Amino acid sequence: MEKFQRSKYYSVCLVSSIILNLFFFINLYVGDKWKELSWSHRAAAEAEAVASLSCSGHGRAYLDGLFLDGKPVCECNTCFGGPDCSEFSPGCPADANSGDPLFLEPFWMQHAASSAILVAGWHRMSYIFSDHSYISQELEKHVRKFHAIARNAVTAGRYIVFGSGSTQLLNAAVYALSQENSSSPARVVASIPYYPFYKIQTDYFRSVDFEFQGDTSSWKNTSDVSENVIEFVTSPNNPDGQLKKAVLQGPSVKTIHDHAYYWPHFTAIPTPADEDLMIFTISKLTGHAGSRFGWALIKNEAVYQRMLVYMSMSEMGVSRDTQLRTLKLLKVVLEGEGREIFDFAFKTMRSRWEKLSQTLSMSKRFSIQNIAPQYCTFFQKVRGPSPAFAWLKCEKEEDKDCSTVLRAANIIGREGSMFTADNHYVRLSLLKSQDDFDLLLHRLNKLVSGEDGVKTM
Amino acid sequence: MEKFQRSKYYSVCLVSSIILNLFFFINLYVGDKWKELSWSHRAAAEAEAVASLSCSGHGRAYLDGLFLDGKPVCECNTCFGGPDCSEFSPGCPADANSGDPLFLEPFWMQHAASSAILVAGWHRMSYIFSDHSYISQELEKHVRKFHAIARNAVTAGRYIVFGSGSTQLLNAAVYALSQENSSSPARVVASIPYYPFYKIQTDYFRSVDFEFQGDTSSWKNTSDVSENVIEFVTSPNNPDGQLKKAVLQGPSVKTIHDHAYYWPHFTAIPTPADEDLMIFTISKLTGHAGSRFGWALIKNEAVYQRMLVYMSMSEMGVSRDTQLRTLKLLKVVLEGEGREIFDFAFKTMRSRWEKLSQTLSMSKRFSIQNIAPQYCTFFQKVRGPSPAFAWLKCEKEEDKDCSTVLRAANIIGREGSMFTADNHYVRLSLLKSQDDFDLLLHRLNKLVSGEDGVKTM
Numbered sequence: 067m068e069k070f071q072r073s074k075y076y077s078v079c080l081v082s083s084i085i086l087n088l089f090f091f092i093n094l095y096v097g098d099k100w101k102e103l104s105w106s107h108r109a110a111a112e113a114e115a116v117a118s119l120s121c122s123g124h125g126r127a128y129l130d131g132l133f134l135d136g137k138p139v140c141e142c143n144t145c146f147g148g149p150d151c152s153e154f155s156p157g158c159p160a161d162a163n164s165g166d167p168l169f170l171e172p173f174w175m176q177h178a179a180s181s182a183i184l185v186a187g188w189h190r191m192s193y194i195f196s197d198h199s200y201i202s203q204e205l206e207k208h209v210r211k212f213h214a215i216a217r218n219a220v221t222a223g224r225y226i227v228f229g230s231g232s233t234q235l236l237n238a239a240v241y242a243l244s245q246e247n248s249s250s251p252a253r254v255v256a257s258i259p260y261y262p263f264y265k266i267q268t269d270y271f272r273s274v275d276f277e278f279q280g281d282t283s284s285w286k287n288t289s290d291v292s293e294n295v296i297e298f299v300t301s302p303n304n305p306d307g308q309l310k311k312a313v314l315q316g317p318s319v320k321t322i323h324d325h326a327y328y329w330p331h332f333t334a335i336p337t338p339a340d341e342d343l344m345i346f347t348i349s350k351l352t353g354h355a356g357s358r359f360g361w362a363l364i365k366n367e368a369v370y371q372r373m374l375v376y377m378s379m380s381e382m383g384v385s386r387d388t389q390l391r392t393l394k395l396l397k398v399v400l401e402g403e404g405r406e407i408f409d410f411a412f413k414t415m416r417s418r419w420e421k422l423s424q425t426l427s428m429s430k431r432f433s434i435q436n437i438a439p440q441y442c443t444f445f446q447k448v449r450g451p452s453p454a455f456a457w458l459k460c461e462k463e464e465d466k467d468c469s470t471v472l473r474a475a476n477i478i479g480r481e482g483s484m485f486t487a488d489n490h491y492v493r494l495s496l497l498k499s500q501d502d503f504d505l506l507l508h509r510l511n512k513l514v515s516g517e518d519g520v521k522t523m
Numbered sequence: 524m525e526k527f528q529r530s531k532y533y534s535v536c537l538v539s540s541i542i543l544n545l546f547f548f549i550n551l552y553v554g555d556k557w558k559e560l561s562w563s564h565r566a567a568a569e570a571e572a573v574a575s576l577s578c579s580g581h582g583r584a585y586l587d588g589l590f591l592d593g594k595p596v597c598e599c600n601t602c603f604g605g606p607d608c609s610e611f612s613p614g615c616p617a618d619a620n621s622g623d624p625l626f627l628e629p630f631w632m633q634h635a636a637s638s639a640i641l642v643a644g645w646h647r648m649s650y651i652f653s654d655h656s657y658i659s660q661e662l663e664k665h666v667r668k669f670h671a672i673a674r675n676a677v678t679a680g681r682y683i684v685f686g687s688g689s690t691q692l693l694n695a696a697v698y699a700l701s702q703e704n705s706s707s708p709a710r711v712v713a714s715i716p717y718y719p720f721y722k723i724q725t726d727y728f729r730s731v732d733f734e735f736q737g738d739t740s741s742w743k744n745t746s747d748v749s750e751n752v753i754e755f756v757t758s759p760n761n762p763d764g765q766l767k768k769a770v771l772q773g774p775s776v777k778t779i780h781d782h783a784y785y786w787p788h789f790t791a792i793p794t795p796a797d798e799d800l801m802i803f804t805i806s807k808l809t810g811h812a813g814s815r816f817g818w819a820l821i822k823n824e825a826v827y828q829r830m831l832v833y834m835s836m837s838e839m840g841v842s843r844d845t846q847l848r849t850l851k852l853l854k855v856v857l858e859g860e861g862r863e864i865f866d867f868a869f870k871t872m873r874s875r876w877e878k879l880s881q882t883l884s885m886s887k888r889f890s891i892q893n894i895a896p897q898y899c900t901f902f903q904k905v906r907g908p909s910p911a912f913a914w915l916k917c918e919k920e921e922d923k924d925c926s927t928v929l930r931a932a933n934i935i936g937r938e939g940s941m942f943t944a945d946n947h948y949v950r951l952s953l954l955k956s957q958d959d960f961d962l963l964l965h966r967l968n969k970l971v972s973g974e975d976g977v978k979t980m
Contacts, residue, residue, distance in 0.1 A: 076533035077533055079537050080533055080536050080537045080540060083537060083540035083544060084540055087543050087544055103560070103564070103567055103568065103571060104571065104636075105571070105574075105635035105636040106568075106636075106639055107636075108636050108639065109567070109636075109639035109640050109641040110560055110563035110564065110566070110567040110641050113563050113640075113641035113642075113643055114560060114561065114562070114563050116643075117562075126645065128647060129640070129643075129646065130659055130661050130847045131653075132661070141653045164650065166649050166650050166651070167648070168648060168649060171645050171648055174644035174648070175644070177644055178562035178644060178645075179561075179562040179563075179565050179566075180565070180644075181643075181645075182563055182565065182566035182641055182642065182643055183566050183570075183586070183642050184563075184566040184569065184586075184640070184642075185639065185640050185641075185848060186570055186573075186631075186635065186638075186639055187631035187632070187634055187635060187637075187638025187852070188628050188631040188638075189585060190585060190813040191624070191625060191810050191811050192623050192813055193621065193623050193806075194621075196588075202587055204587050204588070204589070230687060231838050231839055233838050234838040237836075237837070267836050270836040271728065271836070272731045272732055273729045273731075274729050274730075349650075353648050354648050355648060355649060355650045356646075356649055356650060356843035357842055357843060357844050358839060358840070358841070358843075375727070376727075379724050379727040379728070380687075380690070380691060380837065381687035381688050381691040381815055382688055382690050383815070384687075384815070385815040385841075385842045385844065386813035386815075387814050387842065387844045387848050388842040388845060389587065390586060390587045391844050394644075398644070
């Protein structure tokens with residue numbers, strides 16, 4: 067009887083063990099999760115090891131960052147430090163200067179599996195794609211698809227050129243548009259307040275074919291716009307977030323529409339943009355400013371060909387590594403018809419704007435721009451503003467240097483004169499990390515609540 | 524007794540099963556190979572699926588290539604076709620035109636595990652690195668380390684600027700060197716035969732600060748080189764593989780040393796290059812032309828600062844994705860002190876040159892350049908030539924258009940006039956894929972063996 071018991075006991079154990087064996091076997095060799103990984107495993111494990119480092123939610127480590135004793139080191143958000151970024155520096159300034167779009171970083175951390183990409187050592191070593199171009203056809207297709215979904219631009223009847231960020235495409239467009247036979251250099255203009263880079267870049271390249279000539283409005287009433295003019299139109303505008311139209315008209319006027327911010331998270335999309343030359347960038351769409359990727363939609367074939375030549379002359383096309391990564395990012399944002407990223411990004415930007423507005427509504431000394439609610443064809447409803455930047459004004463006549471007023475409150479903004487505007491204005495960036503925004507809001511609250519005769523709710 | 528037997532039998536099975544369970548458990552959860560992969564698995568599996576497609580050794584599929592019914596499609600080498608690239612097109616020309624460095628592709632396929640990189644969705648989204656620059660300090664360190672190992676350039680006392688390929692850095696250097704206060708534009712020159720891009724690019728940008736002025740030698744005997752002159756020195760030279768020194772001298776002469784080919788696989792390294800401004804590229808080092816990555820070593824701080832400004836104006840620095848990948852590639856080639864890649868690349872290029880030399884030694888109609896064997900500080904021995912290009916000459920006076928002679932034999936080369944040289948010359952690329960080289964050699968053999976009175980061994 068005892069032996070019989072033992073035999074029964076063994077058989078139960080055996081069956082259990084066999085079931086466990088089966089479980090392991092399936093996990094190891096049959097299940098999708100562990101199937102057939104070989105040469106890629108090391109790279110995947112390296113990336114996960116770096117990502118698993120805790121930086122207290124105030125930083126992250128990178129594969130190409132510093133390693134100490136074989137361990138990755140956290141790179142902390144501004145004003146945070148220590149080995150795990152948990153130490154806040156109380157006296158650190160709230161830096162709202164740059165347009166670094168880190169507000170989208172959490173979105174990509176939440177989409178780790180779908181947005182990761184493994185680049186093989188032999189990926190796209192050639193100078194050219196199989197169609198002999200420098201442009202991935204798959205990526206071009208996805209760019210067109212994404213505009214259709216975002217409903218922010220017409221791509222039909224347009225050629226596409228890629229550039230290393232919209233930065234490069236701005237200059238490529240100026241070169242392409244000024245290379246029409248003309249005795250005098252094309253005059254390049256923009257409407258105040260304008261993004262300073264238009265002037266700095268155009269001046270820098272010092273081509274005999276073009277010259278930056280300042281404000282658009284000084285050319286508006288000139289009846290004789292017979293010479294080539296290139297007008298930069300930034301919509302929504304950087305710094306003030308207003309939707310803009312071209313000011314100049316006529317056969318010798320050409321426009322470059324900089325639509326870096328024309329996405330549902332920064333503005334209502336009243337209608338798909340349908341201009342001759344439009345420039346976009348992933349920096350302000352997915353937040354990948356470091357990848358340096360932008361594209362231009364171009365109606366005129368000759369202009370398109372000239373922009374291609376610029377890209378050849380400048381760098382023989384955009385890095386294939388960057389094109390591969392951008393394709394992956396676009397595939398992720400295309401999932402679910404773009405709802406996920408635009409919902410995330412709009413909610414973040416809208417909430418920041420509301421908080422900022424509430425704080426400044428109590429102030430008599432400071433104001434921010436007014437952007438009217440508008441119907442958005444993407445969200446299919448009237449929606450309030452959610453701009454990338456606040457265009458803050460010091461209302462007192464004596465506050466002639468508003469950025470110094472803010473600096474005294476430990477806030478760094480970009481002074482109005484940088485945008486060829488009055489220094490009563492300062493641009494405050496709202497699209498940096500949550501830490502950056504929280505500190506900015508905290509400092510503004512303190513500044514406003516310290517005003518004499520501050521409004522009460 | 525029977526029950527005792529059964530019990531014994533069960534216990535043996537149970538022990539075996541438990542051992543098997545242990546094996547599975549270790550493989551699944553403890554062993555390094557399967558440890559802790561989660562979010563990265565999908566990307567790794569996608570890359571392996573694409574890489575596993577057989578393209579008969581005459582092609583490969585890419586992650587961003589075409590997919591049909593969810594399956595990747597082979598991209599075939601020139602002259603090969605069919606779903607698995609197994610079909611050779613007999614009438615297809617041997618294309619030896621471009622300098623596409625695909626001869627290194629097999630090296631990277633052999634180093635799949637160590638050269639793969641997994642890029643997380645949130646990798647380096649910011650415009651800047653933590654030191655507020657556009658340049659990865661880790662990558663800069665590795666570039667310096669690699670020059671020390673290759674013994675081809677002195678990096679001590681040099682600043683480093685990254686560019687999107689040496690292409691971009693050539694122009695950055697011309698801008699930087701011409702921006703010294705001068706009443707007239709800097710004259711940009713190069714020695715015939717020279718890489719056509721120097722002229723095309725300098726002409727294209729049409730800056731008021733510089734002008735391409737052709738051949739260096741026409742300035743050599745001018746005693747008054749008082750105006751700014753910028754001399755391009757290409758060493759080894761493209762097209763002819765000769766080591767070169769600057770021709771012009773004097774206080775107003777500046778040089779740009781293009782060292783794209785100054786690596787042990789293309790030339791003996793007699794001594795580390797030690798010039799004021801030197802430009803290198805991974806295109807011709809690792810073969811990753813598609814990644815668009817190069818760097819400049821610069822002695823003068825003001826020139827370095829101006830090249831940084833160029834990179835800001837042009838594109839706000841090189842894509843961080845490209846910098847990450849380049850870092851990984853350099854880590855691989857640094858393993859074993861660079862022996863592996865240089866041995867592989869030198870053997871390949873040397874063997875191609877020997878085969879070509881043998882074929883053409885039988886010809887009275889064609890000759891190729893003579894490059895003397897020389898002591899190489901990297902290989903620490905005297906070694907024969909292994910240039911990237913053959914500079915082929917049609918010896919007959921009447922063969923004034925040598926490229927047409929080759930074209931009749933179904934060979935595509937780049938005509939001498941492209942290099943501002945005589946059209947008795949043609950450049951033939953030797954660094955493309957093995958398929959390209961094999962076809963070129965085959966066609967040349969046929970051409971030579973068809974000559975009247977061909978030399979016999």
